[in-house]
Structure formats: structure tokens, C-alpha cells
Amino acid sequence: MNLPQNRTRLFEVLAGLLATQLIVFGLGFYMLHEPVRIAESQTQILHTQLDDAMTLYAQNCSVCHGLSGEGIGATPALNNPALQTMAYDDLTKTIARGRFNTAMPAWSREDGGALSDYQISELVGLVQSGDWNETRDRVVNLGLAPLVPFTTEPDPALLAEVANLPDGATLQTAVTLFAANCVACHGADGLGTGIAPALNDLLVREKTADELTRTVTFGSAGTLMAGWSNVLTPEEINALVTLVQRWDEVPAGILPAPNVPIATTEESIALGGQLFSQNCSRCHGPEGQGTQRAPALNVKAFLTDTGDLAIQQIVTNGVPGTAMPVWGDRMTEAEIQAIVGFIRQWEANAPEVAVPAKGGGGGPPWMRNNNTTATTSNSTTQQSTGQGTQSGTGQGQGQGQGQSQQTTTAWWQTFDWSILLLIFGVLSISFTLIFMGFESLQRRPKTKPPEK
Ligand code: HEC
Ligand code: HEC
Numbered sequence: 480m481n482l483p484q485n486r487t488r489l490f491e492v493l494a495g496l497l498a499t500q501l502i503v504f505g506l507g508f509y510m511l512h513e514p515v516r517i518a519e520s521q522t523q524i525l526h527t528q529l530d531d532a533m534t535l536y537a538q539n540c541s542v543c544h545g546l547s548g549e550g551i552g553a554t555p556a557l558n559n560p561a562l563q564t565m566a567y568d569d570l571t572k573t574i575a576r577g578r579f580n581t582a583m584p585a586w587s588r589e590d591g592g593a594l595s596d597y598q599i600s601e602l603v604g605l606v607q608s609g610d611w612n613e614t615r616d617r618v619v620n621l622g623l624a625p626l627v628p629f630t631t632e633p634d635p636a637l638l639a640e641v642a643n644l645p646d647g648a649t650l651q652t653a654v655t656l657f658a659a660n661c662v663a664c665h666g667a668d669g670l671g672t673g674i675a676p677a678l679n680d681l682l683v684r685e686k687t688a689d690e691l692t693r694t695v696t697f698g699s700a701g702t703l704m705a706g707w708s709n710v711l712t713p714e715e716i717n718a719l720v721t722l723v724q725r726w727d728e729v730p731a732g733i734l735p736a737p738n739v740p741i742a743t744t745e746e747s748i749a750l751g752g753q754l755f756s757q758n759c760s761r762c763h764g765p766e767g768q769g770t771q772r773a774p775a776l777n778v779k780a781f782l783t784d785t786g787d788l789a790i791q792q793i794v795t796n797g798v799p800g801t802a803m804p805v806w807g808d809r810m811t812e813a814e815i816q817a818i819v820g821f822i823r824q825w826e827a828n829a830p831e832v833a834v835p836a837k838g839g840g841g842g843p844p845w846m847r848n849n850n851t852t853a854t855t856s857n858s859t860t861q862q863s864t865g866q867g868t869q870s871g872t873g874q875g876q877g878q879g880q881g882q883s884q885q886t887t888t889a890w891w892q893t894f895d896w897s898i899l900l901l902i903f904g905v906l907s908i909s910f911t912l913i914f915m916g917f918e919s920l921q922r923r924p925k926t927k928p929p930e931k
């Protein structure tokens with residue numbers, strides 16, 4: 480054995496040791512890391528479930544339980560600590576089967592509801608461990624903030640007028656019942672909302688009394704329309720059907736929408752600003768200060784005199800006979816509400832007298848309003864409802880946890896580094912083996928001949 484050979488041998492042994500150590504270390508790290516990985520993926524699943532649940536809540540529950548689970552009128556709050564500790568099965572049952580003799584409908588498909596068992600379990604998760612500020616933002620961003628409180632009051636003067644119609648007493652009863660039970664979904668004056676169709680509508684009036692009675696009594700399976708036979712008597716249901724069939728005789732405004740501010744979130748205001756500069760600024764000026772083509776909107780008098788609902792109606796229907804276009808057929812209600820929310824935030828600093836932008840073209844590009852950041856709109860697929868019942872100003876809390884943020888995790892944050900270590904270890908040991916193989920092949924002819 481000469482010295483150089485000894486050295487190679489030593490090198491081989493050391494390399495082998497190093498590789499083994501690397502593998503052991505890599506494996507150990509991987510195994511130690513495994514619980515963390517499992518926990519991480521569980522958190523991920525929980526996160527996705529809560530995310531789904533917030534949308535389900537917005538679409539199905541917020542109309543009765545409020546923007547952020549705070550409850551509306553007689554409808555109980557869901558952001559209630561007692562529900563967080565309620566047994567999982569009891570809570571599941573309540574949502575799946577509803578509460579007999581109350582307005583709380585059954586939601587499971589088995590009971591004619593609209594939700595799968597999985598979706599119901601997601602909602603149970605939301606009630607027990609969800610974030611209600613985030614939920615509020617979701618409801619608003621989807622344009623599903625409740626239009627009218629679950630229960631409203633009919634206009635007393637107009638209600639008195641109804642008494643003079645044929646069978647006026649029945650219609651009066653029906654209007655009152657409608658205000659108490661149906662207006663949240665079917666809208667002020669029965670004109671519909673983003674979640675339920677208009678009933679004050681020619682096509683509905685043409686339906687037979689039998690058909691309408693069946694819908695009101697048994698509901699419409701798989702939709703938000705629950706059966707009312709548990710809550711209303713057959714006479715009350717008949718009265719409501721009479722109202723639906725004779726709504727054209729009832730004076731408009733008998734079930735007015737209360738003028739509540741439109742709820743906003745950071746995202747909805749950003750979206751509103753973006754839509755305003757794309758669609759409105761060329762006539763109304765980049766800062767809403769007006770141009771030769773259209774009046775100022777960013778001015779005290781207009782903003783104090785015009786409620787959110789009125790602005791929404793002007794934007795939706797346009798101003799006939801003027802250059803102000805109809806926007807209702809080009810934008811969703813959620814988008815129009817976002818614009819109204821954006822216009823409304825000018826009010827605090829609006830000037831008494833507006834100084835119109837020159838030229839009426841929105842000014843040269845460098846003068847345009849560019850401080851409205853674009854955010855991804857998750858409102859495009861949704862129909863919307865109308866005005867929030869909550870204050871549009873108290874939104875400091877749950878800001879902008881939109882879906883856009885979840886997709887921005889960089890690959891290196893989710894990459895499992897222990898795998899790299901493992902691969903490295905395996906590679907180095909295989910290199911050592913190959914190297915040792917070569918060595919022994921080369922050695923054989925040199926050492927063997929002298930032995931013969
Ligand atoms: C049409 C109105 C309406 C809708 C829509 C609605 N609820 Fe309810 N909900 C009620 C009413 C009313 C009650 C109270 C029932 C009672 O008196 O026990 C209630 C009760 C509950 C309770 C029990 C609360 C408690 O303190 O015991 C839960 C949980 C609940 N609802 C969840 C939901 C979920 C989840 C959705 C959406 C999938 C939903 N609700 C949709 C009206 C509604
Ligand atoms: C939680 C929301 C909600 C409430 C509350 C509600 N509805 Fe509905 N209603 C709906 C939805 C959604 C539909 C559409 C169902 C469908 O697509 O089949 C509907 C459909 C109807 C229809 C059928 C319309 C047609 O075109 O045939 C009638 C009639 C009706 N509702 C009456 C009422 C009455 C009366 C009340 C109050 C006692 C009421 N609804 C309360 C959501 C609601």
C-alpha cells in the first residue's frame with residue numbers, strides 16, 4: 480500500500496461518511512418537519528373552507544343575519560359566543576334542517592334546501608371560528624349587503640289609501656305581512672333585489688293563484704325561497720298571493736326602501752374609483768368637479784341633498800333626455816354601488832362651489848386622477864342587492880382581506896426545502912459509489928498480475 484492509494488481510500492471513506500450524514504440529517508429534518516407540513520396544509524384547507532363559507536354566507540344568510548353576523552331585528556346574531564361553543568352536531572342540525580315555525584329555513588338538499596352537507600359544514604366552521612370583519616368585507620364586495628332590513632314598515636298614508644280599493648282590507652294585511660317577511664329578499668315595493676326576483680311584475684301577475692300559493696306555501700326547492708306554511712296561516716298566504724296578483728293597483732312607495740348608506744370596504748372604494756375614472760370622468764371631470772358636458776358631483780349641495788339610494792338609481796337608470804347614460808345594463812349592482820361609495824367619500828371635503836374641469840375631456844393625461852389603485856374585482860360574477868344597513872363609515876376594522884392576497888404567496892414560501900437536502904444527500908452518496916467503483920476497476924489490473 481503506497482501513500483497516494485491510502486489517501487484516496489481515506490477520501491472515499493470521508494466522502495461516504497459525509498454523504499451518510501447528509502442523508503441522515505436530511506431524513507431527520509424531513510421527519511421533524513412533517514408535523515409542521517401537515518399542520519400547514521390543514522391550516523390551508525381550513526382557510527379555503529372559511530373562504531368558501533364567507534361567500535356562502537353572503538349569498539344565503541346575510542339577508543337575514545346581517546352583514547357581519549350581527550343579526551337583524553328579531554333574527555338572532557351568529558357572531559354570538561354561545562354558538563362558538565355549541566355542539567358541532569347541534570349547530571349542523573340547526574342549519575341543515577332549519578327551525579320549525581320560524582323564518583329560519585332548512586338548508587340541506589335532503590330538506591329541499593340549496594346547500595350540500597359539505598357547504599353546511601363549512602358554514603358551521605364560519606360560525607364557530609370565522610372572522611366576521613372579513614365576512615362583512617366579503618358581503619359588501621359581492622354587492623350582497625342587505626338592501627332593506629328584514630322587516631320594514633309600510634308608509635302609513637299610502638297604506639290607508641289601500642283601504643279604499645276593492646277588498647282593501649286583504650291588501651292592507653298583505654302589504655303589512657310583506658313588509659314583515661318578504662321585503663328583505665323581494666325588495667322595496669316588491670321590485671326585487673339581487674337575490675330574489677321582483678314580484679311586482681307583469682309576468683308574475685299573470686301566474687295563476689294556485690301556482691303562486693304553492694310557491695309561497697312550499698317554497699322553491701334549492702333556492703332561497705323557503706316554504707312559509709310553518710310561519711304563515713293559509714289565509715295570510717292567500718292575502719299575499721292576492722297582493723302579488725294585484726300589485727299594479729297598489730300605490731308606489733307603499734314599501735319604501737329606507738335611505739341607508741351603502742356599505743363600503745377598501746376594495747369597493749378602490750373599484751369605484753377605477754370605474755369612475757374609466758366611465759364617468761370624461762363627462763363629470765377626473766375629480767368629479769364637473770365639465771361643460773356634465774354637472775359636478777363633488778360639490779356640497781349635491782352630496783348632502785342626494786342619498787346613496789338616489790345616486791344609485793340615477794346611475795342605474797341614467798337621466799332620460801340628457802347625455803347621462805343608463806349604466807344598469809353595463810354594470811352589476813355591486814359595481815354601481817362601488818361607484819356610489821366612491822362618490823360618497825368626497826362629501827367630507829366637498830367644496831361649496833365646484834370649479835369645472837376645462838375642455839370637458841377630463842383634461843390631459845397628467846392631470847387625470849391616477850391615485851385610484853386598481854384591485855381585482857371579485858364582484859363580476861355576482862348579482863347584488865342594494866344598500867347596506869350598516870354605516871358606511873365604520874369600516875376601519877376588517878380591511879381588505881380580499882382573495883387577491885391569497886394568491887401572492889411566493890413559490891419559495893411553500894417550497895419544501897428538506898426535500899432538496901434529501902436529494903442532495905442521495906446524489907452525493909451515489910457519486911461516491913460510482914467513484915469507488917471506478918477506483919476498484921482501475922486498481923484491479925495493477926495489483927493482480929504480480930500475485931500470479
Ligand atoms: C329568511 C331568513 C333567514 C335566513 C335566510 C337564514 N336564517 Fe338563520 N335564522 C333565522 C331566524 C328567524 C332564526 C331564529 C330561529 C329561532 O327563533 O330559533 C335563525 C336562526 C339561526 C341559527 C341559530 C341561532 C341561535 O342562536 O340558536 C343559526 C346557526 C342560523 N340561523 C344559521 C343560518 C345560516 C348559516 C344561514 C345561511 C345558510 C341562515 N341562518 C339563513 C332566519 C334566517
Ligand atoms: C330569503 C329570501 C326570500 C324571502 C324572505 C322570500 N322569498 Fe320569495 N323568492 C325568493 C327567491 C330566491 C325566489 C326565486 C325562486 C326560484 O328561482 O325558483 C322567490 C320566489 C318567489 C315567488 C315566485 C315568483 C315567480 O316568479 O313565480 C313568490 C310568489 C314569492 N317568492 C313570494 C314570497 C313571499 C310572499 C314571501 C314572504 C312571505 C317571500 N317570497 C319571501 C327569495 C325569498
Ligand code: HEC
Nearest residue numbers: 758759762772773774781790793794798801802803804818
Ligand atoms: C356622456 C357624458 C356622461 C357620462 C359618461 C356620465 N354622465 Fe352622469 N351626467 C351627465 C349629464 C349630462 C348629467 C346631467 C343630467 C341632467 O341634466 O339632469 C349627468 C348627471 C349625473 C348625476 C346626477 C347629478 C345631479 O346633479 O343630479 C349623477 C349622480 C351622475 N351623472 C353620475 C354619473 C356616473 C357615476 C357616471 C359613470 C358611471 C356618469 N355619470 C357618466 C353626463 C354623463
